[in-house]
Amino acid sequence: VPHTFACETDPSFVTVGNVIGCGEFGEVYQGTLLKKGKDNSDQVIDVAIKQLHTQCEPNEQLSFLCEAMALERFEHPNIIKLEAVITMTRPFMILTELMSHGCLRTFLHNHMEHQRAYPPVVLAGMLRGVACGMAYLSRLNYVHRDLAARNVLINNELICKVADFGLTLKLDDEDNENHSCQTFSQKGGKIAIRWTAPEAVAYRAYSQASDVWSFGVFAWEVTTYGEKPYWNLTNQQVLKALNEGYRLPAPEDCPSYLHHLMLDCWHNDRQARPTFVQVVTKLDNLIENSHLLDTL
Numbered sequence: 001v002p003h004t005f006a007c008e009t010d011p012s013f014v015t016v017g018n019v020i021g022c023g024e025f026g027e028v029y030q031g032t033l034l035k036k037g038k039d040n041s042d043q044v045i046d047v048a049i050k051q052l053h054t055q056c057e058p059n060e061q062l063s064f065l066c067e068a069m070a071l072e073r074f075e076h077p078n079i080i081k082l083e084a085v086i087t088m089t090r091p092f093m094i095l096t097e098l099m100s101h102g103c104l105r106t107f108l109h110n111h112m113e114h115q116r117a118y119p120p121v122v123l124a125g126m127l128r129g130v131a132c133g134m135a136y137l138s139r140l141n142y143v144h145r146d147l148a149a150r151n152v153l154i155n156n157e158l159i160c161k162v163a164d165f166g167l168t169l170k171l172d173d174e175d176n177e178n179h180s181c182q183t184f185s186q187k188g189g190k191i192a193i194r195w196t197a198p199e200a201v202a203y204r205a206y207s208q209a210s211d212v213w214s215f216g217v218f219a220w221e222v223t224t225y226g227e228k229p230y231w232n233l234t235n236q237q238v239l240k241a242l243n244e245g246y247r248l249p250a251p252e253d254c255p256s257y258l259h260h261l262m263l264d265c266w267h268n269d270r271q272a273r274p275t276f277v278q279v280v281t282k283l284d285n286l287i288e289n290s291h292l293l294d295t296l
């Protein structure tokens, strides 16, 4: 895919610091980017730098570029912001805004040891942010396909942003399930069963409604402070249980309104699931009437 990025930058404007994570195609580093501000003044900003390892396969390279091309189109406070790319020289890099607290799953998991550090209204605020980001993606006709707490990042203001667009798909406007538009990711074959809607597992019917199912599982991860969905069940056992009507139980001390929201996201009939806009409205209502969240 020959593509010129408006945000292509020169490697001399980038400094690469410590490793902060490990991605599918290489390491993720903390670093800085020198860029022009609105008034044309120089500014140095903190960034996360995803580097494509130089020994990559052509399809990995394509997948890496596809993720950058998707990110380039998005502009929303709850979607990770693309700051720059380097695709003219090797190694290829994707530079995004630095999220100081890293991935939400690890963040919550670490806070679990400090005994459920956040009141439910704060957790509901995190869910609301992610639902807003997802509503935005749906409006642009994108499905994320890999929404999970490991793919949401959090900053020091506790703002959550959706990241990791390696599996993202643009749906055709006419036909809501365009299977011809495939990503080239290695992960393409390896879907995260525990987070994926049954119809998407069974016949790859990805839609906003399948992302809403994943959002329900994500909400369960958040309210359990990063527990593994369905614990030690195997993927096969998860599918069987779901098919028999089993659903993840309410997390310990979880307000029942939040568990009901999750159960709505897990309707077998995908038409019966709420849209992301409806999820945002529901969460707004709970946050405004925070006594409804008092049980935690």
Ligand code: ATP
Pocket: 020, 021, 022, 023, 024, 025, 026, 028, 047, 048, 080, 096, 097, 098, 099, 100, 102, 103, 150, 151, 153, 163, 164, 165, 166
């Ligand atoms: P995965 O195998 O999880 O799909 P990936 O190649 O898609 O990996 P990411 O999930 O985007 O890579 O990034 C890997 C890790 O790097 C994240 O879990 C997070 O810890 C860290 N990371 C990525 N981007 C950022 C960022 N903008 N700010 C802070 N940390 C980041």
